Amino acid sequence: MSKKQKFIVLFALFIVPLLFYIFLSLGINNFAKLPVLTKNVIDVSTVDATKKFDRKISIVTFLGKDLESVKGEFFNLNQKIYKPFYGFKDFQMIVIAVKGTEDNVEKLRKEIGAFTDMNKWQFVFANEEVVKAFYDSFQTNQSLDANLHTSKAFIIDKEVNLRGRTDDKDAADGKLFGYNMKSVGELNDKMKDDVKVVLAEYRLALKKNNADREI
Numbered sequence: 419m420s421k422k423q424k425f426i427v428l429f430a431l432f433i434v435p436l437l438f439y440i441f442l443s444l445g446i447n448n449f450a451k452l453p454v455l456t457k458n459v460i461d462v463s464t465v466d467a468t469k470k471f472d473r474k475i476s477i478v479t480f481l482g483k484d485l486e487s488v489k490g491e492f493f494n495l496n497q498k499i500y501k502p503f504y505g506f507k508d509f510q511m512i513v514i515a516v517k518g519t520e521d522n523v524e525k526l527r528k529e530i531g532a533f534t535d536m537n538k539w540q541f542v543f544a545n546e547e548v549v550k551a552f553y554d555s556f557q558t559n560q561s562l563d564a565n566l567h568t569s570k571a572f573i574i575d576k577e578v579n580l581r582g583r584t585d586d587k588d589a590a591d592g593k594l595f596g597y598n599m600k601s602v603g604e605l606n607d608k609m610k611d612d613v614k615v616v617l618a619e620y621r622l623a624l625k626k627n628n629a630d631r632e633i
Contacts, residue, residue, distance in 0.1 A: 452583075452615045454579045460555040462478075471512075473576045475573070475575060475617060479568075480513075481519070483565040490600075492599065495605065496530050499605055520543060549566050556580050570598060573612060576620065
């Protein structure tokens with residue numbers, strides 16, 4: 419083997435992995451992460467022991483008691499957020515519903531499921547007081563309505579923190595805690611981008627950890 423060939427082999431074995439590690443490190447440090455607005459919200463397992471956030475990126479919604487009047491919002495969310503991301507193994511939808519609405523929720527599930535793989539939709543039923551307490555832990559700047567519903571969809575990360583924006587031009591104080599499911603534009607232009615950012619954070623972190631183990 420010539421000196422030139424030996425140099426190429428040594429370069430491939432040692433220098434390239436080192437450069438890759440440096441690139442990942444710079445990428446992680448400079449990556450524009452989606453801000454944490456509320457740390458350590460209540461885990462959904464305290465509402466229903468059979469469900470949990472379980473180190474996943476969760477989209478959380480509050481269905482309320484008047485399902486017929488709000489189901490259009492969930493069709494919007496399904497089309498603009500769930501369908502583009504349900505293929506990611508660490509992604510799930512958590513829908514908080516009020517006990518007593520099980521039959522109507524099952525009807526809604528079937529309507530959405532007629533054209534969607536629903537395996538990552540999780541429906542959680544709780545009494546009114548528990549629903550309120552769970553929502554209050556998000557510490558948003560809005561309350562649930564009289565039917566225990568909000569049109570906002572929330573991003574909860576793997577560390578059970580609420581993510582959102584601190585510089586949103588359409589919010590009075592710049593803080594965007596949740597994304598309006600009534601607005602296809604907001605789901606498409608803001609929420610979809612922000613979910614991508616959170617997913618990218620964890621993918622970059624995973625690549626960095628793998629690179630650390632290889633070097």
